[in-house]
Amino acid sequence: MSSAKKQTQLRLEPEVLAAGKDAAAARGLDFNQYVQRLITEDTTGARAAGMAAAQRLLDTHGDFLQSLEDELDAQHRPAVRKSRGAAA
Template sequence: MSSAKKQTQVRLEPGVLAAGKDAAAARGLDFNRYIERLIAEDTSGARAAGMAAAQRLIDTHGAFLDDLEAGMDAQYATATDTSPRGAAA
């Protein structure tokens, strides 16, 4: 039984390989499937469409998202402030 898939070899820096394997695992994919999916998304236009949609979201709601993030950051900083200045307040 032969496979229609072809094998290739890619040389990656250790950090890039580790990041790729971590990203694959986070998505529940094996590394080969992850790479195949990245190439398919990049060459089919799906990645560009997703990036365009993300940019539209940022353009439309960016200020709201910035305010929300700042509020969450401030809340977290207050809850975790263990500095002498924070403890005295």
């Protein structure tokens, strides 16, 4: 039984290949699945639709999301120690 998939060859700069493999692993995909997903999303318009939806979310709720991020940052910021003046 033969597979319907076709094999191709890519030539990538080493740092591009490493970044792609890292991105694939972060998503739980092997490199082939990652490349296939990127091509599919790009050629079907899915990526553009997702980016447009994300932009609408930011346009509508960006200020609220920024305030939440600022609150979380403040909670995790180390306390500032007040220095005492040098004794005379």
